Amino acid sequence: MDKSELDNLQTNLEEPGSNELAFFDRLRAVGGSVGLDENGELVKLPGPVFIDFEASSLSSNSWPIEVGISWLDGRKVITQSKLIKPRSDWSMADWNSKSAEIHGIARQEIEAADDADTVTHWLLEAVGRRVLVSDAPEFDQIWLDRLLGRQGPKIEDFDQLVWSAFSDDGLVNPGRLHRIYKALSQSETVHRAGMMQLNCAALGELG
Secondary structure, rough: HHHHHHHHHHHHHOOOOOOHHHHHHHHHHHHOEEEEEOOOOEEEOOOOEEEEEEOOHHHOOOOEEEEEEEEEEEEEEEEEEEEEOOOOOOOOHHOHHHHHHOOOHHHHHOOOOOOOOHHHHHHHHHOOOEEEEOOOHHHHHHHHHHHHHOOOOOEHHHHHHHHHHHHOOOOOOOOHHHHHHHHOOOOOOOOOOEEEEEEHHHOOOOO
């Protein structure tokens, strides 16, 4: 084996493969160990943060009117939420009365809310480096990006996270997948961004 082949081998050994990257992504999503510190101790990231938005409508031009986040502190669920005053370039024509009937938030409430920049600063500070999780990431990602005015952190899919953590091949309590969905099926659905803590609590029941 010549020097170039040895260099290539060393490079390949130093760079994680796609399967390794996927494995550690799953670990990070469930707050698992992600490496060793300088003392050889396991390093863990904080657990995931559940995020949910209410919006002006479900159209492609919709904009967020409320954001809520929940996370586990031990076995206690912490939940915070904020209404969002629309930015001047968000079209008021996209306000949908049927959506308003579902979430129950009046136009007057959001006009008196914190402006989008203030909510953005609060949200990023509250989330920090933790993984974001949603049961509707295809919508919540759009509204997160619109709130931030740029591409925001990737929001992971709740169902995929649960499967990775609790299926028979999972990283946490394998074989107990049915329990989390049983807990969710017994919970009342509430269409407000500050009430998604039911998902968070369901995971906590399996700790």
